[in-house]
Amino acid sequence: MNHPNDIQAEDAVLSLRGVSKKIGGKRIVDQLSFNVHEGEVVGLLGPNGAGKTTTIRMIAGLIQMTEGDVFVRGSSIRHEWKKAIRHVGAIIENPEFYPYMTGYDNLKQYQRMNDWISNDRINEVVRLVGLENAMKKKVKAYSLGMRQRLGIAQALLHEPSVLILDEPTNGLDPAGIREMRDYLKTIAREEGISILVSSHLLLEMEQLCSRVVVIQDGKLVTVRTIGENGGSGQDDKDLVRVMFRVGHLEEARKVFGNLEKAEILKVEPEQNELILSLRYKDIPDMVTALGSAQIPIYQITELKESLEDEFLKWTGGNRIA
Numbered sequence: 290m291n292h293p294n295d296i297q298a299e300d301a302v303l304s305l306r307g308v309s310k311k312i313g314g315k316r317i318v319d320q321l322s323f324n325v326h327e328g329e330v331v332g333l334l335g336p337n338g339a340g341k342t343t344t345i346r347m348i349a350g351l352i353q354m355t356e357g358d359v360f361v362r363g364s365s366i367r368h369e370w371k372k373a374i375r376h377v378g379a380i381i382e383n384p385e386f387y388p389y390m391t392g393y394d395n396l397k398q399y400q401r402m403n404d405w406i407s408n409d410r411i412n413e414v415v416r417l418v419g420l421e422n423a424m425k426k427k428v429k430a431y432s433l434g435m436r437q438r439l440g441i442a443q444a445l446l447h448e449p450s451v452l453i454l455d456e457p458t459n460g461l462d463p464a465g466i467r468e469m470r471d472y473l474k475t476i477a478r479e480e481g482i483s484i485l486v487s488s489h490l491l492l493e494m495e496q497l498c499s500r501v502v503v504i505q506d507g508k509l510v511t512v513r514t515i516g517e518n519g520g521s522g523q524d525d526k527d528l529v530r531v532m533f534r535v536g537h538l539e540e541a542r543k544v545f546g547n548l549e550k551a552e553i554l555k556v557e558p559e560q561n562e563l564i565l566s567l568r569y570k571d572i573p574d575m576v577t578a579l580g581s582a583q584i585p586i587y588q589i590t591e592l593k594e595s596l597e598d599e600f601l602k603w604t605g606g607n608r609i610a
């Protein structure tokens with residue numbers, strides 16, 4: 290299993306180190322550490338009340354941390370706020386716009402307050418979020434999805450290194466959710482920007498993110514890589530469960546029993562199957578050992594649990610999606 294500390298913080302765009310938030314004696318966020326790397330879309334996943342919004346508000350510098358620190362491109366949110374926050378684009382809750390102004394005029398208004406933003410950049414972010422044809426419309430006529438995308442466009446204007454979004458698909462219909470997902474993926478790819486997005490919807494995270502950070506009761510439960518097929522990622526050192534269907538079950542059991550590298554989890558005599566726990570990189574050694582003992586192998590299958598199965602286990606059965 291990937292552990293957040295396995296990843297060197299030096300090459301992280303965003304790094305949380307031991308971040309905690311206490312309110313009224315209660316730890317709402319508890320010693321949270323994880324990293325987000327360049328161009329990565331990372332999901333902050335957890336059931337309602339897990340502490341996602343509080344975490345995101347601390348990253349964006351909107352509320353103070355009780356302990357720990359957040360580094361953005363190496364600058365501390367606590368001690369070098371201005372330098373750190375320059376690299377952050379965030380949408381927290383609903384973005385505020387002037388409803389009687391057009392989308393374009395809203396972005397121009399933002400440009401006036403940050404006069405180094407060029408007109409070209411405005412056009413670029415408008416294209417990135419697919420609002421080219423809506424720029425002359427008043428914001429009050431925008432759908433929720435369009436408003437969210439205008440919010441993302443505004444958050445991108447100052448060319449941040451990391452974009453932080455709190456539940457951006459809340460209230461969107463399925464088509465709007467799919468659109469948002471496609472735009473976020475495009476933005477990460479084309480801008481080389483890192484995105485941290487919170488959600489309580491597992492399926493949504495599996496479809497959008499390359500990694501998910503799972504939290505529960507303010508604590509980190511696990512960090513998982515999402516495989517291309519939507520399953521869990523695989524590292525040579527990861528422990529995996531593998532089913533071997535063999536010709537001579539008892540002999541195979543003895544062979545495995547003598548090997549330190551594998552642990553027999555289950556024996557299914559009727560199917561001639563053994564289920565082992567071992568490191569991914571040791572699977573070929575198992576095959577060699579069975580071959581040397583002249584035990585026929587009919588099938589080898591890695592038994593994968595879906596992220597959902599695992600999530601239910603981690604959170605003690607609290608379904609999140």
Ligand SMILES: Nc1ncnc2c1ncn2[C@@H]1O[C@H](COP(=O)(O)OP(=O)(O)OP(=O)(O)O)[C@@H](O)[C@H]1O
Pocket residue numbers: 312313317335336337338339340341342343344489
């Ligand atoms: N200002 C506050 N005072 C007291 N308790 C708070 C405060 N802010 C948050 N909490 C509590 O902290 C916990 C985490 O809240 P938070 O909003 O961060 O969770 P969340 O994961 O974003 O949940 P949701 O998906 O429901 O928004 C909740 O139990 C919430 O009631």
